[in-house]
Amino acid sequence: MLVLLLAAACGGSSKAGAPAETATPRGPASTAAVTEAPSPTPQTAPNSAPSPQPTAAPAPAAASPVPASGGGAGGPIQLRAQNLAFSPRDIPVRSGQRVVINFVNADASVAHDLAFRVPGATAGEVCTGPCQYTLTFTAPAPGNYQFVCIVHESSGMEGTLTVAP
Numbered sequence: 001m002l003v004l005l006l007a008a009a010c011g012g013s014s015k016a017g018a019p020a021e022t023a024t025p026r027g028p029a030s031t032a033a034v035t036e037a038p039s040p041t042p043q044t045a046p047n048s049a050p051s052p053q054p055t056a057a058p059a060p061a062a063a064s065p066v067p068a069s070g071g072g073a074g075g076p077i078q079l080r081a082q083n084l085a086f087s088p089r090d091i092p093v094r095s096g097q098r099v100v101i102n103f104v105n106a107d108a109s110v111a112h113d114l115a116f117r118v119p120g121a122t123a124g125e126v127c128t129g130p131c132q133y134t135l136t137f138t139a140p141a142p143g144n145y146q147f148v149c150i151v152h153e154s155s156g157m158e159g160t161l162t163v164a165p
Helices: 150-155
Strands: 002-004 022-026 034-036 077-082 085-087 090-094 098-105 131-138 143-148 158-164
Touching: none
Parallel strands: 077 098, 090 158
Antiparallel strands: 002 034, 022 131, 077 085, 098 131, 143 158
C-alpha cells in the first residue's frame, strides 16, 4: 500500500492598487513524508502459479507552462540557490499575477541573495546558508526579465522570469 501525503498552500489576497512587495525570513524548510507499506503476500494453492496482482502506477503530473498564481497549483514558487546556480533557471508567470517566491539558499556557509529585475520588486536580503525567505511582487508586462544573485552575478548566477499575457 502506498500512502502519499500531499500538502497545498493557499496564497492570501492582495490589496487593490499598488503591488505588494515583501521579504519574509523563515526557518528551516519542512519535508513531506512518503510512506510505503509492504503488500500482503497472496496465498496460492500448491503447484499452481500465483495470480497476477494489479498494481497502481502514480498518475503523471500535468505540466502547466504558466501557473495561475504564485506557482504550481496556486502556491509559492520554490527557487533554490546551490553551487552558484538557481533551480529552476526559468520561471513562467502571467502578467498582473501575484508572484510568491520561496527562496532557499541550500549552500552551507555560502552567502546568496535574490533580486528580480522587475519594476516594483524588492530585492531579498543576503543570507548565509542554509536559510530561506519569501519575496512577493506583481508580475509586470509580458516579456523576459532577469533574476540574479547579486553576490554572484559576475559568476553568471542568474535566471529568467518569463511573463506571458
